[in-house]
Amino acid sequence: MSADLYFDRIDFQKYIDPTDCIQCGYPSCGEFIDAVRKGISKIQECSFIGRNKAHAFEAIKKIGELWPEVPLLLHPRPGFTGLVELNEPNAGSLVLISGNNEYTEQVLMMVLGTTVCPFFVVFSDTGGNTVDMSMIYHTLTAEKVHDALKEAGMEEKVSAKEMIIPGLAYSVKGDIEKLTGWQVRVGPVCAAELPLFLSEIWIPPQTE
Numbered sequence: 001m002s003a004d005l006y007f008d009r010i011d012f013q014k015y016i017d018p019t020d021c022i023q024c025g026y027p028s029c030g031e032f033i034d035a036v037r038k039g040i041s042k043i044q045e046c047s048f049i050g051r052n053k054a055h056a057f058e059a060i061k062k063i064g065e066l067w068p069e070v071p072l073l074l075h076p077r078p079g080f081t082g083l084v085e086l087n088e089p090n091a092g093s094l095v096l097i098s099g100n101n102e103y104t105e106q107v108l109m110m111v112l113g114t115t116v117c118p119f120f121v122v123f124s125d126t127g128g129n130t131v132d133m134s135m136i137y138h139t140l141t142a143e144k145v146h147d148a149l150k151e152a153g154m155e156e157k158v159s160a161k162e163m164i165i166p167g168l169a170y171s172v173k174g175d176i177e178k179l180t181g182w183q184v185r186v187g188p189v190c191a192a193e194l195p196l197f198l199s200e201i202w203i204p205p206q207t208e
């Protein structure tokens, strides 16, 4: 059995202004997105999708092709704990938080590999639990995130105290904000949605 990475639950339509204008030849935005998912149409055929967002859609398509078969985890699989700096981040770069599960880390790194955008990625010690497991076992907590930020020295590295947490961790948003004093944005449930969630900065590795 494979773990549910929630790829099928990405709501692409959310990122289109749903005018149902039929200029793409489909009677609704929903049907257009279905056609894009099936590879019948290209996202650029919607004239209301800007260049950056089109790149983000393409990145997700690429991720879909590379998406690993992740085994259903019955036991925690601890991976790396701590800070990963991607693409030479600076004081203005975004801070992403996740858990230290081996597969979570592989998947997230694969997704982040579709952009040259700089990030600080902090893997909090969830005892090796995936984010969904850590919500059940309470291993992704405000205290753990606070400790992870402190150990990584994040206060000194960024000017804006803002982090993005995984969508499944939305229930600890308030606790994290209270304990750390940082602003918390709740990201998507599926890591593969990040290119669209952050489409304004999702610059591809090679300009097309």
Ligand code: SF4
Pocket: 016, 017, 018, 019, 020, 021, 022, 023, 024, 025, 026, 027, 028, 029, 030, 032, 033, 045, 046, 047, 048
């Ligand atoms: S062109 Fe874009 S906005 Fe218009 S119906 Fe098609 S997908 Fe929707």
